Amino acid sequence: MASSVEHKKPLFRNINAEEDDPEVTEIESLCVNCEKQGMTRLFFTKIPFFREVIVSSFKCEHCGNSNAELQPAGRIQDKGVKYTVRITNVKDLNRQFVQTDTATVSIPELDFEAPPNKGALTTVEGIIDRVIEGLNQDQILRRIQHPDDAAKIDTFIGKLEQLKTCQQPFHMVVDDPSGNSFIENPFAPSSDPESKVVHYKRTKAQDAALGLQEQVEEAPREDAPQEFHAKDEVLMFPSNCPGCNSPCQVNMKLVAIPHFKEVVIMALNCDACGLRDTEVKGGGGIESKGRKIILKITDVSDLSRDVLRSEMCCVNIPELDFSTEMSGSAGKFTTLEGLLDDLTTQLRATNPFMMGDSGQKDKISQIDEFCDKLDKIKSGENLDVHIVLDDMTGNSYLQNLYAPESDPNMTVDEYERTFEQNEELGLNNMNTENYQG
Incomplete structure (x- = not known):
């Protein structure tokens, strides 16, 4: 049988x-x-x-x-993404570029914005060429029927052609609500000085355009239990695996971290591809101040410290001249060793143009060399480094082994956010006066 x-x-x-x-x-x-x-x-x-x-x-x-x-056919990311890249020389025109069919491309200097188009794997120069090709499609007929409009379009095409000479710097802005577009960082593993990446929460209109519908809460039934203790319950709900998109189940539980706060941990285990993933959300809101945690690693045992990294946290290793942008992805509750593993994975996963047969050998070598340095930290060969967690929401955490006493190898500094940081978090226009919950 x-x-x-x-x-x-x-x-x-x-x-x-x-x-x-x-x-x-x-x-x-x-x-x-x-x-x-x-x-x-x-x-x-x-x-x-x-x-x-x-x-x-x-x-x-x-x-x-x-x-x-x-x-x-990939999953829509939890947040949209916006890339702003400053193009200063001809070499920048060769930055490789993944554009999905939900992304808009704009060039502020020309007051130009191209609506979403078919998905493409190209370069910055290739994007400009696609725009020129689109504008040229009906020019022959337009010169006969609408010569004034055709002349204006010819003038604009000339400006686009001029961009490819890079005589004047310009910006390329890619805004993708699905979060799946990508522009190459040629400076990886270091941050890109000519690029700014912002992950943002989509509006209701953008969710609707992507086919995402709000979940309507069902009215409580009469036979429902009168009391619900979130800390004692593990909630389960269906989802799709982020790795292979197969149906799977997500478990969710509220957990209290000692000497910190309550967080929501969601765990996924896919039977189809074997992927195991965890996601952490802060149980409370954004803190009144940002938080910077600096730990000097002095022993291999430090690698077993618990770490809660929120989605808005930047990770820095000054001795390696390494700094990440805000992750923009889901928060994670792990150990310091697990955090270093995640950094290695992110360096490879977020720089696909440097991987595989089509990757540039010098860039691949650069990534591998840096990952080797991270491996030496994990193995204990190099412990003379500092790990810095900079979270402007104040929702990241690094375990204090001496709690409730202060940790001699760790400092925690709280700071006032700048106007730009509050703007990015959507706090500047938030009115909480005379609010009643």
């Missing part, structure tokens, strides 16, 4: 030439050319630049008509 337990496979898998069953789905489709039935073949896979994608190929045996498309 056949076993009732089947081996689950991820919905989106890496392309593997040795795989016997790539699971290509075939669907009969109407040919728009001859209006007879053709065949569409769908393949779900993962590639480095676009995460999960759907490759579709159509062919009509009757008239020979065929076409192929690539559509992004």
